[in-house]
Amino acid sequence: MTVANAPALTSTGAGATPRRQSVSGRGGILRFLGLTPFALYVLLFLGIPTVLAVSTGLFTEDGGLTLDNIVGLFAPNVLTAFGNSFFVSAVTAVIGAVIGALVCYAMLGTRPDGALRAIVDSASSVLAQFGGVMLAFAFIAAIGSQALLTKFLAEAFGLNLYANGPWLYQVPGLLVVYLYFQVPLMIITFMPALEGLKTTWAEANATLGGTRFTYWTRIAIPVLAPSFIGSLLLLFANAFSSYATAAALVSQGAPIVPLQIRSALVSETVLGRENMAGALALGMVVIMVIVMWGYSVLQGRTSRWQK
C-alpha cells in the first residue's frame, strides 16, 4: 500500500530465491527419504488393495480375462443403483454443505476461544464419524416404526409418520440419516476457511463504497468458493462410499452401489458374482474420477483471481 512497504517486499523476495535454489541442488533425493515409510504404507494398504479390488472385475472366477462384468454394469437394476447412489450423495452433500456453511457463519460471531465454539467444534468432530450401525440404530430407535418419537406423535397429535410407506428403511430414509454426519463434517472442514476471511477486507469494501451485496459477491464468495467446493466434494465422496449405515438400515433391494457390492459378494442364492463386485468398484472409481475432474475445472475457474 505505501512506498515504505515496497522495499520490504522486494527484500524478502530476493532473500527467498537463493534459498529455493540451494535446496534443490544439495541433498535433493535425501529429502524424500523421510517420506518413504508413509509412501510404503499408502502403497501397501491403499494402492495395491485398490488395484487388486478393481482389477478383479476384469477376470472370471477361473482367472480368464472377460468383459462380462463390465457389461453387467449396464443392467437396469445396477444402473438404478448407481443413479440412487449419485442422487443420495449429491442431495446430502448440497444440503449438508449449505446447512454446515450457515452454522459456520453463525459461529463466526462467537468468541474464538469461547466455550460455545469449543463445544460445537468437539461435537462436530465426534458426530462427523458417528456413522454405521450405531447411527442406524439411533434413528430406528428414535423414528422407526415402533420408536419413541413415532409413537408419541401418533398418540399426541395423531400424526402417522409412515402413512406413505416405511420410508426410513428405503432411499428417502438414507437422505435423512446421512445428513446427520454430513453437516458436522462440513462444519469441521469449512470453519477454517471462514475464519480466514479477514475483517480488513470488509473494512476495505466499506471504505471503498461497497455494500454488503458487493462484499459477498465480489470478495467473500470468490475467496471461499474453492474451499466450499472442496468440502462439497468431500461430503459427496463420504456419502457415496458410505456402507455400514445403509447396510444396517436398508435390508431389501440393494438400492445403492455399496449394497450391490455386498450382494455380489455374500449372496447365497445368486452365485458366481464375486467378480461383479470388482466391476462395481471400478464404476464407483470412474464416477469419483469424473467428479474430481469437474472439481478441478471449477477450482481453476474460481481461483483465477488468485493467480
Add this chain to the structure above:
Amino acid sequence: MFKKCNLAALALVAGVAISLSACAGSTTPAASDVDAATATSAEDFGGLDALVAAAQAEGQLNVIALPDNWANYGAIKALFEEKYGITVNSADPDISSAEEIAAADNLKGQDTAPDVFDLGTAVTLASTSYFAPYQVANWSEIPDANKEATGLYVNDYTGSMSIGYDSNSVPEPKSLDDLLGSDYKGAVALNGDPTQAGAAFAAVGLATVQSGGTLDDFTPGIDFFQKLNAAGNFLPVNATGATIASGETKVVFDWSYNNLAAAATVDGWKVTTLPGAVYTSFYNQAISKDAPHPASARLWQEFIYSAEAQNLFIVGGAYPVTIQTLQDAGTVDKGALDTLGELKGDLVTPTAKQAEDNAAILASKWAAAIS
C-alpha cells in the same frame, strides 16, 4: 537405573526368547497312524471307538455359521461337547452359506479354518471341490435322494416355509391373499433379501406356489410381493428375533424352525403353515477337505446323524433327514414330534436348475418390484 548396553542386551534376549517360543508350540500329532483327512468312513479308523479316540486327541472342532437358536444348534453343540469332551469353537453365527465358503478360502491352512459346513443347496452344489467324502455309520438309513453318492454332502434337516405372526396385533392369515388386506399394514417382513439369503428366496418360492405358479419361474411370487408393497403392507426390514420381540415385524415369512424358536420366547407369537403347497428345502452337511481337525469333523458328522442329535433337531422345530427311520424304529422323541406336527401337505422343493434360474429372475426383477 539400567545401563544402556544392559538394557539392549535384555531386549535382545527377550526378543529371541519370544520368537523361539513361537517355533516351539505346535499341535501334537494324532496318536494313531490313520490319515484322518482321507478317511471315508469309521471303518478306516478301525471302528467308531477309534474315531472317538482320534477326535479326542485332536481336542477341538471348528464350526461356523451355526446360530444357537437355528434348529436347536445350541443344544446340539453343547451335547457334543459334553459327550466327547471336545471343545466346539463356534465362529460367525450370523453369516450366510456363501460366506462360509469364503471363510474356508481365507483361512486355508490355519488352525481356525472351519472343519464342517452347514450350507444351503445352491452354495453346496457350487462348492463340491471344498468337501471331503465321508459315509456315516448309519448311511443306509438316509434316503438316496438326500445324499450325494460318495458322501461329499448329505442333507441334514429341513423345515417348511411358514408364516409367523403376532397374534396380539394381527389376525391369523388363512391364505396368501389375506396378507393383502388392511389388517396387515406395514407388517409383513422377510428374513433377508431373496437375492442374498436362502430363507427369503424360499419365501418368494412359497408365494409362487401358493399363487398358482410353479417352481420353474418365481415371477408370480415376485408379483405377489409387488402387490403387497403397493398395498403398503410390505416392511423392508430384516426379521430377526429382536424385531419380532420389539413388535416391529408383525408377520414374518421364515423357516418353521426359526419361527418356532421365536414362538418359544415371544409372548403371542404363533406359527402357521398355509394349506396347499408347502415349500421345503434341505440344508446340507459337509466336511472340509482342508479341515484342521479331520477326525473331530468326521465324529461331528457321525454325531449329527445319530438319533440323539436328529431328535434335537425335532425339538428345534426342524425335520431331520432320518425321521422316517426314527419313527419306524420307535427312537423318535414322540413329545417333540407331536408338538412340531407332521410335515404334511403337497411338499415341493426346487431342483438345482430351478434354483439357479429363479436366482437370475430375482436378480433382475426383485429390486424394481419392492421399491
